[in-house]
Amino acid sequence: MDKLARMKELIATLNEWARLYYEEDAPVVSDAEYDRLYDELRALEREEGYSLPTSPTHRVGGAPKGKFEQSKHLLRLYSLDKCQSKEEFYEWCNRIVKAVGYLPKLTCEYKFDGLTLNILYENGKIVKASTRGNGIVGEVVTAQVNTIKKLPKTIDYKGKIEIQGEGILRLSRLNEYNLTASEPLKNARNGAAGAIRNLNPEVTAQRGLSFFAYNIGYSDKTFETQTEMREFLKKEGFETEGDFEVVDNAQAAMKYADKTGEKRENLDYLIDGVVFKVNDVRLREEIGFTEKFPKWAVAYKFKADEMTTTLQDVEWQVSRSAKLNPIAILEPVDIGGVTVSRATLNNYGDILKKKVKIGDKVFVRRSNDVIPEIMGVAIENPNAKSIEKPTECPVCHAPVKEVGAFLYCTGDNCAPQIISKLDHFASKDAMDIDGFSEKTAELLYNETHVEDAVDLMNITATDLLGLEGFGDKKIDNLLGAIEKSKHTTLDRFIF
Incomplete structure (x- = not known):
């Protein structure tokens, strides 16, 4: 395939993915794949020195939906603009230096x-709230945004000002919602977008x-720095989550990024990176914009x-509580x-809620050391096969309840x-039998007929020989x- 043909193919694919993401709130790929x-x-x-008119590299966001004003x-x-390595970030810093002669303070x-x-306030009251849309025109979602409880409905400042931020579904709230939802939300981002655009x-x-x-955004009040904007937002009662720092050099900025990356898994909301900005608003005007990015x-x-x-198949595993757990083979x-080839489907009820079938393309999420989880269907396969509910135990063939x-x-x-x-009995949090593993338990069960804690505590050297x-x-x-x-404690013994 020649380069022009490949460009056309990429544009068609990316534009369709963007339409589904921005206009339908129905993404079919992850952000990383896009x-x-x-x-x-x-x-x-x-490389070619030109771009086609329909290229997404010219576009901000997606077209507003017709159903909204x-x-x-x-x-x-x-x-x-984005960078995905320290080298790319340092290149961005070098471009700033070339533009103004030095690296100014970064937020x-x-x-x-x-x-x-984007929320417009006039005379201290919300006048209008809208989505970003294509960056110039957005969808009016004032009624929806007014349902956000902690959003200030009035502020002290009486001028005209646009407050910009992110509609967020906290992960704790997502989990609460999915417990009772007839159709669980695939992730917090979709949950927020779908709620606002309903x-x-x-x-x-x-x-x-x-x-x-x-x-x-627009303001008839002058701000000289990003720091001043942040302080104004906090003073007016807006939630401004996350650590905010001002740094003097690129190395300090990367230290902030590394530190934030370590905190990421413990946050109650999704972040997918950090944002660096020149703090001085006057310098921003000098540095300028591209047609898409500052x-x-x-x-x-x-x-x-x-x-x-x-999703290629599903295996059922039996836990110590006799529960059958579905494991997705991917x-x-x-x-x-990390290469992921297996993920949890939680339980049969979750399979039905998420409407997952063998052969479907699915969203898989991995957080830190937690077992990867199937979040939902990305693209349905018309030839997909339903996951059958087992009627007997896959190991002992006893009936399933x-x-x-x-x-x-x-x-039994x-x-x-x-x-x-x-x-579990021998684990670190229980009896803490050093060197004992599930593999050891399986060997002792199969070869010496150790079937419970009493058998294990009474095992002898003769039993283990050979x-x-x-x-x-x-x-x-x-x-x-x-x-x-x-020689242990009661809480460890009964753990």
Whole structure:
């Protein structure tokens, strides 16, 4: 395929993905997958020295939906250029130096992953709230935004001012909502966007959204720095989540990014990077804009924690509580530098709620060391096969009992249950038997008929002789660890 043909192919794909994301609130790929093709297109355009008129590299956001009233912003809302490595960030810093002769102070803040909103206040009251839309014209969503409880409905400042920020669905609220929802939300970003762009404000109110303010658009009040804007927003009662810092050099900025990346998994909302801006507003005017981005700001993106891939099969595992847990077998996919080929589907009730089928393309999310989870369907496969509900235990073949959303093995002597119970009993938080693992539990169950805690605590060297991997030293170490564990506390014993 020649380069022009590839550019046309990328443009068609990216424009369709953007339409589904911005206009339908129905993304079919992760942000990381979109960014990968977008970066390929930008590289081709730079290499060839031209871009086609329909290229998404010219566009900010998506077209406003016809079902909402449309409104022109008083000041254009731009998108942000991005970098995904320290080297790319240092290149951005060098461009700033070339523009003004030195690297000025930079502000550092979180890049929230929600829906961008622009709220106009006049005489201290909300006049209008709108989505970013294409950056020039957005959708009027005033009624929906007014359902956000912590959003100030009045402010002390009586002039005309646009407050910009992100409509956010906190993760704790997402979990609460999904517990009772007939159709769970795939992620917090979709939950926020879908709520704001719903014609019925009552639906918006049910989601319990937040608004995190981070910028000021048009204003008849003069601000000299981003720091002043931040202080104004806080003084007027807006939520301004996240650490905000002003740094003097690129290394300090990267230190902020690294520190934020470490905190990311413990936050109650989604962020997908950090944003660096030139603090001095006067210098921003000198540095200028491209047709899509301000040159004085950049988003440093973290590694993706959500991707899409194909669900190839489902296996059922038996836990120590006799619960049957569905495990998704996936086409391997890289998420944040880790190859993921298995993910949890939680329970059979969750499978029905998420309407997942074998053969569908699904969203998979991986957070820190938590087991990856299927979040929902990205693209339905017309030939997909329904996931069958097991009627018997996949191990001992005893009948399965259904209790609410869960399935349970009714067998009394199901090997996985016994092995899991032994492993749990010996775990660090329980009896803390050093060197004992699930593999050890399985070996002892199969070879020495250890079936409960009493059997384990009474095991002898004779029982262990001849077992695979058990020499004299390992036998002594295990027996010593078991003897030591007998001197424990009640809370560990019953853990």
